[in-house]
Amino acid sequence: MTDSPRRGVLPIPDRPHSGLITYDARDPDTSFPPITPLRPPEGAPNVLVVLIDDVGFGASSVFGGPCDTPRFEELAIGGLRYNRFHTTALCSATRAALLSGRNHHTVGMGSITEMATAAPGQNSMRPNTCAPLPEILRLNGYSTAQLGKCHEVPVWETSPVGPFDRWPTGSGFEYFYGFLGGETNQYYPALYEGTTPVEPDRTPEEGYHLTEDLADRAIGWIRQQKALTPSKPFFVYLAPGATHAPHHVPEGWADSYRGRFDAGWDRLREETFARQKVLGVVPRDCELPRRHSAIPAWEDIAGEMKPVLARQMELYAGFLSHTDHHIGRVIDAIADLDVLDDTLIYAIIGDNGASAEGSVQGTFNEMVTITGFGHLETPAFLRERLGEMGGPKSYNHYAVGWAHAMNTPYQWTKQVASHLGGTRTGTIVHWPNGFGARGEIRAQFHHVIDVAPTVLAAAGLPEPSFVHGVQQRPMEGVSMAYTFDSANAPGRHETQYFEMLGNRGIYHKGWTAVTRHRIPWGTTGAALPAFNDDVWELYDTNTDWTQAHDLSTEMPDKLHELQRLWLVEAARYNVLPLDDRFVERLNPETAGRPQLVHGNRQLLFGGMGRLNEHSVVNLKNKSHAITAEVVVPGPVANGVIVAQGGITGGWSLYVKDGTPKYCYNFYGLARYYVAGDQPLTPGKHQVRMEFAYDGGGLAKGGDVALYLDGERIGHGRVERTVPFLFSADETCDVGTQAGSPVTTDYRVREFRGRVSWVQIDLGAGADTDHYVKHEERLRLALAIQ
Template sequence: MPLSRRDLIKVTAASALLADGAIGQAAPAPGGRAISSTDYASSWRPRNLARRPNILMVVLDDVGFSDLGCFGSEIDTPCIDNLARGGARFNNFQVTALCAPTRACLMSGQNAHRVGVGNIAEWGRPLPGYRGYIREDVKLLPQMLGEAGYNTIAVGKWHLSMVNDQDAMGPFDHWPTGRGFQHWYGFHGSAVDHFHPELFRNHSQVYPTKGENYHLTNDLVTQSIRYLQDHRVATPEKPFFMYLGLGACHFPFHAPDDKLSKYRGRYSQGYDSMRLPRFERQKALGVVPENALLTPRPDEVSGWDRLPTSERVFSERTMEAFAAMLDHADSEIQRLVTALQLMGELDNTILMVMSDNGAGGGYHRAGALDVRRIAYIEPETVAEKMRGLDLVGTERSSPLYSTGWSHLGNTPLKRRKGDTYAGGTRSPLILHWPAGELQLNAVNSQYHHVTDVVPTLLEMAGIEAPLPEPLDGTSFAYTLDDPSQLTRKKTQHYETAGDRAIWAKGWKAVTVHQSGDRFEDDDWALYHAEQDFSEAVDLAESEPEKLVELIALWDKEAAANNVLPLDDDLDGLYAKVAPRARASYEFFPDQTRFNRLTAPDIFRHNFNMEVVLELPDDQVSGVILASGDSAAGYELFMQNGHLYFVYIYTREAVQRFATDDQLQAGTRKIVINGQVDGRGSGRLSFTVDDRSVGSLVLPKMWRVEALNAGIRCAENCGAPISFAYAGSSPFEGTFERVLVNLSL
């Protein structure tokens, strides 16, 4: 059993271990100086190029260490595999355990808490290390590269701005174009609907043109190619920096039908029996050392054979959707690579592919049909899952697989996304650069961290960037000319929602914190990570002094990097960062889309909704107000002269109201009065021209933070809600505004 920290402190005094000879040093105090390639004492051989290299970062989402073919997977990823064969793979590249902190490190070269992003942006709170956005005085990589003459382009996921900043009037300081990117096309958060995404271009909300086969990954790559074509036409003499943050493979697992069909039946044997073959392929590929151990399935994860048949069938379908989504992403990355080849830019492009954290999973042992419903509303029954079996991966689902599949995705490591074990923090990394004359198909095993990317790229590009404070990262360019070099990094700390870890000179201490427990009572484990690739053998009992030394070092690093004070209270944090409810809201035809948390909170407050319509005839159709999507939302619209209100509690629990009679031509005043109990139920009454036309009971309602889409007026170009019409259904009459009043 691992020893508790309290017991370990009895073994030796931690204070003595902070004297000379301790394992590491605290992060340097802020102090202005220039970062120069000579700072790294590197064996990197500068390349003699006619122009500085282009830089293309492709960041996958929630893809586990073993999920790519070149890291042992059975999933087809031929493009990424080819990039690996023509470049280098890194099998000891660490990130943070969550998406936003990893991106903060990737853009800044500094530790996530130090720059203010110790957790995801939606959970920001007024503590220096957890604000949810990068400090204004921190210079980011696009700013450094822009000053060096690069065109800078961001496409896809940002996730580094506060929820309150994500509406039409900003502020835009923390959006990509406020932090050094000249262009941005993408989305702010994480759980984006890949069939009906809420997208932005620079400062403006935009809607993509959605044909029958629309998928976000395809759209993002198409936009990336167009930006690069513009770059080639306008400024071919300049290098470019493009950051492409894909939504694949964060939930919901959405993929085109042909990819879903391709993987049908591939996972019928289950996650338990598929882990060993992945492990054996990893060893054959050299991405896992021969002496590595395969860690066992955690006790809290159900064995595949113990799942009831129906749960195995549904669970299998969710993994098929994940594989299909990753396969599709690889196909789209190939389109981008091909475009670079045709432009003559691929050879001199430093192309990196990585994941932002380990594979995720959770919520139910068979996975989820609608993950947000489980996370924010209530559990799904297995019967509901099975009724939706053929919907998994389509626009009428928001699927996520179970932790058993994430255990497969992170082979051979322990635990998953959100944990500071390697299953949460070790990412596959591929670096491809033909003009850089890298050793082809190399596997680099030095310990690196995502903070190391900025100094690495600066060194590879030959850029000396004046910075207001030193970088925390250490360049790993030295490994590219000689993959046998010893690790030069000394120390790296981790913290995610109270889980902590510290790596120092090949040793690692780690603890999993349970919310509500005292931090000082957490049990720590100890691993000689340099020799124990998968953190399989806990040495806490046999090496207690080493463990206490590392814990003391974690304390020192945490104090120097804004990690303290620790806080494990994550309940209701969306509500804490949402805009405060107002007494009155106005929504106008042809206005922009508004943030989901900006929608009036009709869950907690009685409300009155009023609109005066001008109808040209008694056959009018079209949307009046739409909020949310088909998984959770409501919609007020007309169809063939009838007024409709549809409330989606879940995809199966749908409440509908419709007027018996058509609304006649002329001026019609519509009023909806809502009486809610604030605990999840309500009753709506409807009047037309002050005449009662009916009521609707809502037995169960969702909180506003459960939504995954914003609010639209006089059309619905966003996510379908009722599916009662095709397309955006613009309103065929006219009205000035929809007024919503809340009883605060």
């Protein structure tokens, strides 16, 4: 490639004109080469990378699972299925590794952004020595777009003021439409276009669903790109929130699975395993490992719960089929443009194994379980809400047993990086003009860090040595291109470490040494062993495909050899120190990461919104006051003054039919209301809510008082409160409420008038006159400059 040396330094340095400079452009000796638009080498393909969320190896029908995915099956018939492709076992880490071609700890993403620490392998800050794939492609002449989930931005950089260097549009993507959290409400997503917050164009009642929206946007962007710059190839990264919890799906998709899971997860696992053998995605002589005792047997489930659990799986299956359908629409659009044959497609069906974060019984509201209140969702509670599961009033997740079945034939689940159930996901590669093989299976060991080198190889592009003046760390993955037309080629990815939240393992030439340190549904209050006390297992996956036979006692020397190798790799890739803390890492002060807001007061202004929980002072588990100055233009005021959270939990100070009201939503399990007894008259007013926390620990209740211009107009009681987190991506908004509603009591969301400012005060006893004077607010404003 004649221009390879130039492409090794990005941006490609401009070449100054070195010919004759004439005085007059009409001079016949005047000559300049024509401007040539930047393009990648001849034959560089379009690239579509599809990354589905929280799908186990044994979920989709294309890999033998019970969830119908006909579009993925079509893609596999025309391409290749990889049955030994691996991820990191958790979402942020897998995505950072995918886009960089480096191990997740190398790029600072040892777990998820919300748990970042000061350690280099855990700080969530991709080094500038590791330029991401989309930036490399953009600087070589590709058009680039990301649609869907981006869970790689450090949490202290996710506010509306950035900085935006690590947002998608600062990381090589020219266009972004999606969300920044680990999950989002499929009916009320917290969306951005570029760095600008946007709202869905329809309501759930009007048929809105995020997966369909993302497909529509992808189709529109691809069509526009090919209409305007057909000579440029595109790189599209499509990462829907599906099928991560909440398992939101239009009703008809789930109903098509009625009754199909009534026999339970143990039977489903056996049936899936049989199909996988017939398909050839697992060897016919491999064994199905026993279900671990921590996962209940279906026969031990109480009869009253079985219909609830079966419906959970129906919803999940419908969700995956719905996702498959809309991914298929994007592929159809590429085919309609007659460029499908020139498009390299990666369909990675799972950024990790299926999720066991929904608890042993599943949940109607995932936040209840995550924060340790799962016992409040009794069987009677879940049965009463069976018809609402999967809809806009729910935030549901299925039970651990289904997650285990979705990872058939492997042990364990998402987060468990030690075992294949957490890391192995089915992957399809489709590129008609790139290789001749069709409908075949590839069994070479590969990892998500191999995608970026493969795309560069397919495009004929070198891995750059310098990007933006910074010398680059070499990519740590290997190109998979050698496997495209060679089923029997020896694998080139011979060694790979795994680590996630203390769960760890090592693969080396078919051998695996692994240790499970924790289980995913034991996030709160779980006693963990010392790392040195963890029990390691040894498997020869050359002959034991499913890690069914532990050889650690028979071959201790081999186990010790691999343990040493894991330690060498861990030191090499920033894995150390190991960190299994959970609650401590959610606290920025103990974790050592920056905190956007400090102190006991915060001043917000009208029009501010899309402020996630990292952008607002934390008022949980403490007394506080919310004061707002509003201007009422007419005789009857309505709308939200300020709100935080949504259906999963939160609070709202609002006006209904002219009267101030306050609602506290405790996980959707209870909503507590306090209403004023005086209406707002036209003009300027202060509306204030004071919350006197009971104290005595987390999640306690408190007394609420409402004030209008310093005079008490209402009081009431909140019996219990949310201790840690209202939601994954619901926000705080002034003058309206974005996302899902804290309460359905609103007459309207948008405040009919003006909210001038909102002041949040933490602690008891502030402003004993229950009124914020102008000079007090001015002092606060000056203090935060």
